[in-house]
Amino acid sequence: MTTESNPIESVYRFCPRCGAESRDVGSVPFRCHSCQFSLFFGPVAAVGGLVVDAEQRLLLVRRSRDPGKGLWGLPGGFVDRDENVEEALAREVIEETQLVVTSSKLLMTGPNQYNYQGVVSPVIDLFYLCEVADSTVINLAADELDQFVWVQPGPEYLESMAFESNRRAVEFWLASLKRR
Template sequence: MSIPMEQAYLHCPRCGCKQSDVGQIPFRCDHCQFAVFFGPVAAVGGLIVDSADKLLLVRRARNPGKGQWGLPGGFVDRGETAEEALEREVYEETQLRLKTRELLVTRPNQYNYQGVVTEVIDLFYVCRAVDPSHVELEPAELDDYVWVHPTDDYLDNMAFPSNRYAIELWMSELP
């Protein structure tokens, strides 16, 4: 069973009081007036393209989306820009260094982790790698990769609908 993040707040994280109005946005504690707005967290995805305009797709080795395709990327950490997060996440997952990146689109997404759903805003960048032939996957995160002109076989097996949206938008802009 999956629940929205706001349904998981049964007690105030500040004072610990049990909440009578669970699920409201914003969460507001009746006792201490502490508020949580459950705004979307930011995540980044790299549409990494090689010299033949093939796209790097990676297969997820864990949930959510285990066994499905996606784009290298992840959550933006506190204190870093989206571009810094993109470069960090791409390097952590693939060992690729980016030489160019250009914002393509932003898209809402939902991240279901162990049954709790977090609202996410994904920022997708079209990127070129310094050396696209040197992909080394982080095995705890990913178990396969392909350089492809994405077909429905891949698009129908994407871990996140926002990834598919970004890929289809990118493909629609190709000459």
């Protein structure tokens, strides 16, 4: 596995439309001088669910694969093509935990970067506060997750989050509890 980290625009050495070699590798947007094709490398959308139980404890899941193997996070993932954000949230939560989202409310959004095998893509994260039908039965997707906890997360969890954006969302949620 590579430890190298390259912004996505730096790996586009050839035009995806006509195959011409780029004169300006790393430029945003990518502009082909041969066919005039442009690619803007806009952020992809990702969702995260802050699933809270009746005791106001948050569900954290531990990742069993990279990126972030062995670290904590929130159920979530990328929004698929032809899917709205709320559908993606419900799909990701059920895929990862088998929990059925019954209601969700947008908590916060923020920019992020996703490093996958050394290529870094821009992401816009949308975090939702979620209620689920039955929080007592969780079945984790074994290919993605290996443990879960219901907690009021303190430093031991916040400092062991797989993604900085997840940590910021959890901290935002914790601060909102104090404002009540």
